[in-house]
Amino acid sequence: MPDAMQPTWSANHKSLPARVETGVRHVDHEKIERAVRMILEAIGEDPDREGLRDTPARVANMYEEIFAGLHQDPAEVLSARFHVEHEEIVLVKDITFYSACEHHLLPFYGMAHVAYLPAHKTVTGLSKLARLVDVVARQPQIQERMTNTIADILETELQAYGVMVVVEAEHLCMTMRGIKKPGSKTVTIATRGQFSDPHRAQDVLRLLKA
Ligand SMILES: [Zn+2]
Incomplete structure (x- = not known):
């Protein structure tokens, strides 16, 4: 048998x-x-x-x-849209995330800060930005691609005038093995549209420091 x-x-x-x-x-x-x-x-x-x-x-x-994010469509997360009288910067900062580095399958984790400049007075729910980070993080990742993927999806789905994503993370493959530098943070930034202009990017960075 x-x-x-x-x-x-x-x-x-x-x-x-x-x-x-x-x-x-x-x-x-x-x-x-x-x-x-x-x-x-x-x-x-x-x-x-x-x-x-x-x-x-x-x-x-x-x-x-x-790794549940592998089987979810991150674009779908942003399907909730609202019409507002607002075309100024929307920033959600300190979004905690946990991911796994695809080179070692060890965790990297930290904070993501997501900003966009709404176009056509259309925004998505604030919690959806955190949800988007979560879906993109829950797969074998590298921090650079995670940062760029979040920016690309926001730009494409919301047709935003500008997008800026900042991710700061500690990688256990750097701190518990290998070069062993506990507490070291890796920071990655992706900008799209108007935030590719350093002067406009400064507006977001100022808000991040506030
Ligand atoms: Zn690694």
């Missing part, structure tokens, strides 16, 4: 998370569990000892959560 083909560890596979009720499951839990078990073996651990027995399943659940 095909049972003989099944690795024994899959027999006690955890029940599926709630999302499966919708019939959509983007993450192959069994594959992650197999891989994590192999990594544990490869580093010289015993994957069957009590403390590690549920680790592959836990890691699979965690990856589904922290």
